[in-house]
Amino acid sequence: MNPATQTPQTTGTMGLLSQLNRVVYRRATEEVLGIKLKQLITLEILARNEGCLQQELGASLMVDPNNCVLLLNELDQHGFVERRRDPEDRRRHIVVITPAGMKALRKAEEKLEALEGEVLANLEPAEREQLRDLLARAMDGQDPNFVCGG
Amino acid sequence: MNPATQTPQTTGTMGLLSQLNRVVYRRATEEVLGIKLKQLITLEILARNEGCLQQELGASLMVDPNNCVLLLNELDQHGFVERRRDPEDRRRHIVVITPAGMKALRKAEEKLEALEGEVLANLEPAEREQLRDLLARAMDGQDPNFVCGG
DNA sequence: CAGATGTCAGACCAACTGATATGC
DNA sequence: CGCATATCAGTTCGTCTGACATCT
Numbered sequence: 001m002n003p004a005t006q007t008p009q010t011t012g013t014m015g016l017l018s019q020l021n022r023v024v025y026r027r028a029t030e031e032v033l034g035i036k037l038k039q040l041i042t043l044e045i046l047a048r049n050e051g052c053l054q055q056e057l058g059a060s061l062m063v064d065p066n067n068c069v070l071l072l073n074e075l076d077q078h079g080f081v082e083r084r085r086d087p088e089d090r091r092r093h094i095v096v097i098t099p100a101g102m103k104a105l106r107k108a109e110e111k112l113e114a115l116e117g118e119v120l121a122n123l124e125p126a127e128r129e130q131l132r133d134l135l136a137r138a139m140d141g142q143d144p145n146f147v148c149g150g
Numbered sequence: 151m152n153p154a155t156q157t158p159q160t161t162g163t164m165g166l167l168s169q170l171n172r173v174v175y176r177r178a179t180e181e182v183l184g185i186k187l188k189q190l191i192t193l194e195i196l197a198r199n200e201g202c203l204q205q206e207l208g209a210s211l212m213v214d215p216n217n218c219v220l221l222l223n224e225l226d227q228h229g230f231v232e233r234r235r236d237p238e239d240r241r242r243h244i245v246v247i248t249p250a251g252m253k254a255l256r257k258a259e260e261k262l263e264a265l266e267g268e269v270l271a272n273l274e275p276a277e278r279e280q281l282r283d284l285l286a287r288a289m290d291g292q293d294p295n296f297v298c299g300g
Numbered sequence: 301c302a303g304a305t306g307t308c309a310g311a312c313c314a315a316c317t318g319a320t321a322t323g324c
Numbered sequence: 325c326g327c328a329t330a331t332c333a334g335t336t337c338g339t340c341t342g343a344c345a346t347c348t
């Protein structure tokens with residue numbers, strides 16, 4: 001543990017993933033982004049999927065239905081999303097992002113990109129893209145139902 | 151939102167990182183690993199760094215000194231680590247992993263590797279190595295003091 | 301009626317905050 | 325004395341569990 005050396009690190013992929021996520025989590029605060037990171041991810045999904053069912057949203061976010069309600073309550077109070085009954089099955093809710101939500105999302109995404117630049121400072125632009133691609137492909141293989149009791 | 155398509159996902163690298171970490175976190179439970187994931191990472195660092203100072207450990211784990219104490223208390227109770235006074239500065243503690251800690255670590259690492267295989271099922275072995283390398287390089291650029299008020 | 305969906309309230313766990321003890 | 329290190333107690337936050345209402 002020489003002061004000239006880097007601080008010790010984990011070596012496993014899963015450990016590294018957890019650690020790097022910790023860095024992001026601690027820096028992507030509500031003060032920095034304007035909204036919480038989880039809210040940003042939620043709005044991102046809603047922006048890309050018009051008429052998203054609440055349960056689909058929960059599956060994508062990997063949160064159980066209970067937490068999905070709480071998450072949407074927050075966003076609803078801020079006027080960033082709306083919940084509408086699904087006319088085809090009135091038990092269900094369709095979640096849509098509002099113009100105010102879009103605005104908050106754009107702003108938060110800008111800040112997050114700046115943060116990404118700092119967190120991935122050690123990687124070349126091409127490598128960052130590579131990382132994004134690998135993460136996306138890995139996520140693509142996940143079974144949402146496995147993780148959230150759908 | 152066609153049922154034939156994948157569930158909607160985030161597109162930003164930071165969001166993907168957060169999401170994939172969520173998958174790992176929810177699957178790498180204490181029942182699966184025998185110990186908590188954070189404990190595993192802690193033991194990994196201690197196994198690779200004999201005579202690690204408590205504050206260096208905290209910086210590596212990106213936890214503030216308070217949480218580091220609690221984390222070590224748990225490991226101490228299980229007999230996985232020992233805290234010794236630093237003879238050079240008796241305010242400090244040197245943390246060492248015990249044989250029992252080594253055993254628990256090996257066992258947990260086996261289970262985590264199996265889990266990694268499932269979580270990264272969509273990636274080829276070479277791509278997994280690539281991912282590990284990119285994450286390690288990104289972590290290498292982090293300033294521990296920024297994140298934990300050292 | 302049984303099953304699905306969404307909602308809420310209370311319990312639980314992990315993290316943060318502030319105060320204390322010890323050594324430099 | 326001021327500063328650093330570690331520790332603990334109390335609080336707060338996010339998440340999970342179980343009960344309930346609505347709809348098919």
